[in-house]
Amino acid sequence: MTERNITHGTFHIERVYPHPVERVYAAFATAEGKAGWFGGGEEQTILERVFDFREGGRERAVGRWESGTVSQFDATYFDIVPDARIVYAYEMHIDGVKISVSLATIEFKPAAGGTRLLLSESGAFLDGYDDAGSREHGTNFLMDRVGEYLARSAA
Numbered sequence: 231m232t233e234r235n236i237t238h239g240t241f242h243i244e245r246v247y248p249h250p251v252e253r254v255y256a257a258f259a260t261a262e263g264k265a266g267w268f269g270g271g272e273e274q275t276i277l278e279r280v281f282d283f284r285e286g287g288r289e290r291a292v293g294r295w296e297s298g299t300v301s302q303f304d305a306t307y308f309d310i311v312p313d314a315r316i317v318y319a320y321e322m323h324i325d326g327v328k329i330s331v332s333l334a335t336i337e338f339k340p341a342a343g344g345t346r347l348l349l350s351e352s353g354a355f356l357d358g359y360d361d362a363g364s365r366e367h368g369t370n371f372l373m374d375r376v377g378e379y380l381a382r383s384a385a
Contacts, residue, residue: 233358240352241366245373247345249380251338254345255313257376258336259283267379268372269293274301285310289318300325314338329359349373 247254257263261281268291269276277300278292289305305320316336322329332353339346353365 235357237355237359238353239355239365240350241369242351243347243349243366243369243373245347245349245377246341247347247377247380249344249384251313251340251345253380253384254347254376255338257379258316259310259312263379263383264289266383267375271375283307283310289320302326324359328356330355330365332365347373347376 257267260283264281264283265279273296274293276291276293278290280288280290282288285307287307289303289307291303292300294300302323303320304323305318307316307318309315309317315338317334319331319333321331330353332351334349334351337348339348349369351365351369355365
């Protein structure tokens with residue numbers, strides 16, 4: 231029998247992007263923008279993507295990694311203030327097993343020459359998946375991809 235437990239983890243990420251708030255926000259708030267950076271890149275094949283960006287709306291991204299592992303992200307948006315903040319909660323599944331439930335907030339603030347993004351996440355990691363550090367690492371990877379997407383789409 232699997233031992234049932236919860237490990238809690240919280241992290242904060244701050245980035246400054248040399249793009250206006252409206253562009254950075256749109257990378258999170260539009261289907262085209264989100265598809266430009268959210269996922270594993272060439273190492274992952276997208277199997278399903280649903281994007282309903284509104285309060286009460288849902289987002290789903292399911293992808294298969296080169297190893298064959300399938301990851302699934304299911305989110306609900308709770309608070310959206312255009313060009314200012316996004317608050318959402320999400321579940322992560324690996325090969326059909328729920329590994330975590332998280333609350334995330336993203337703030338967008340004008341900064342000299344661009345936008346300061348503040349991301350905070352608090353997660354409950356379930357039944358042996360207790361590596362909150364890998365979630366922070368993965369989120370940092372995604373924030374790098376946001377910057378790459380913004381640079382690519384500005385060219």
